[in-house]
Amino acid sequence: MARRKKGNPVHGWVVLDKPIGVTSTQAVAAVKRVFDANKAGHAGTLDPMASGVLAVALGEATKTVPYAMDAEKTYRFTAVFGEARDTDDTEGRVTATSDSRPSRKAIEAAIPRFTGELIQTPPAFSAIKVMGMRAYDIARDGETPDLTPRTVSVRRITLIEHPDPDHALFEMVCGKGTYVRAWVRDFSIFLGTYGYVGALRRLQVGRFHENDAIGLETLKGFLHSPAAFEHLKPVTTALDGIPALAMTGEDIHRLRSGNSVLIRASGFALIVAAADGGDPQGLTVLCKDSDGGPVALATFSAGSLRPFRVFNF
Numbered sequence: 001m002a003r004r005k006k007g008n009p010v011h012g013w014v015v016l017d018k019p020i021g022v023t024s025t026q027a028v029a030a031v032k033r034v035f036d037a038n039k040a041g042h043a044g045t046l047d048p049m050a051s052g053v054l055a056v057a058l059g060e061a062t063k064t065v066p067y068a069m070d071a072e073k074t075y076r077f078t079a080v081f082g083e084a085r086d087t088d089d090t091e092g093r094v095t096a097t098s099d100s101r102p103s104r105k106a107i108e109a110a111i112p113r114f115t116g117e118l119i120q121t122p123p124a125f126s127a128i129k130v131m132g133m134r135a136y137d138i139a140r141d142g143e144t145p146d147l148t149p150r151t152v153s154v155r156r157i158t159l160i161e162h163p164d165p166d167h168a169l170f171e172m173v174c175g176k177g178t179y180v181r182a183w184v185r186d187f188s189i190f191l192g193t194y195g196y197v198g199a200l201r202r203l204q205v206g207r208f209h210e211n212d213a214i215g216l217e218t219l220k221g222f223l224h225s226p227a228a229f230e231h232l233k234p235v236t237t238a239l240d241g242i243p244a245l246a247m248t249g250e251d252i253h254r255l256r257s258g259n260s261v262l263i264r265a266s267g268f269a270l271i272v273a274a275a276d277g278g279d280p281q282g283l284t285v286l287c288k289d290s291d292g293g294p295v296a297l298a299t300f301s302a303g304s305l306r307p308f309r310v311f312n313f
Helices: 024-035 059-069 104-114 135-140 180-190 216-220 226-231 235-239 249-256 265-275
Strands: 012-018 040-042 050-058 073-081 083-085 094-097 116-120 150-164 167-174 195-205 244-246 284-288 294-301 304-310
Touching (some): 012 024, 012 059, 012 216, 024 040, 024 050, 024 216, 040 059, 050 059, 059 235, 073 180, 104 150, 104 180, 116 180, 167 180, 180 195, 235 294, 244 265, 249 294, 249 304, 284 304
Parallel strands (some): 050 195, 244 284
Antiparallel strands (some): 073 195, 083 094, 116 150, 150 167, 284 294, 294 304
């Protein structure tokens, strides 16, 4: 006999304002308890020393996590100049120092060099797996993890404030896999000094914004209360940029059974428009029912929609 999952089938997204000193795993567990949900996940880890937007998926929303993780993110952070730390943030030990401090003019002149497509080596203390182990576990054992440099995207960097020679406040809009800690490390070295992240706050993850976030302690006050559901966003929130088609009757049944459905002329026109002049083959489409509820994510191919992720409510 199959063992029943603990908790209830709760589906949707919670935009949490994670406080400093709490891990992402602890924050997700707390949200799960508040809603008594049987399944939960998140769209991108925030370090314990960081605060801000942690998008938590419950139930069937976990099937849309990859789309939130692939979305752009916005961070506001403070760079501290003059010291290198092994974690590239406030929690690490000092490994090198410098008396050099960059001027505002030098900082502004260097920003274009660190905007766009960059080759970045992740921090030694990161969750990336190396030979089956987390890099931070290898680093904690006193060894240096062999991390491969990779291409990341920084769309925009803005210098917000340079209050004194030791500190600079920035805002960054970046793509998946970009480490702010690595950016500050490399930026500081380019400026002829060392640097680490003194404070970090995530303002946005794709469609999830700081202004929509609820504090963890506030949410905990709604433990098992209907009021908590006022902060539950639709499963499809992370899919807002994906073209959607309303399906009917037999087509919905076929999709939920994992079978392809033929596309009608009106649907084909929408898909072509969504491709924006490109090849529509392989385009992802969100299939909905007549009430707007998600049925499946499907791939358009040869006149048909082929489901690859089905939502079960």
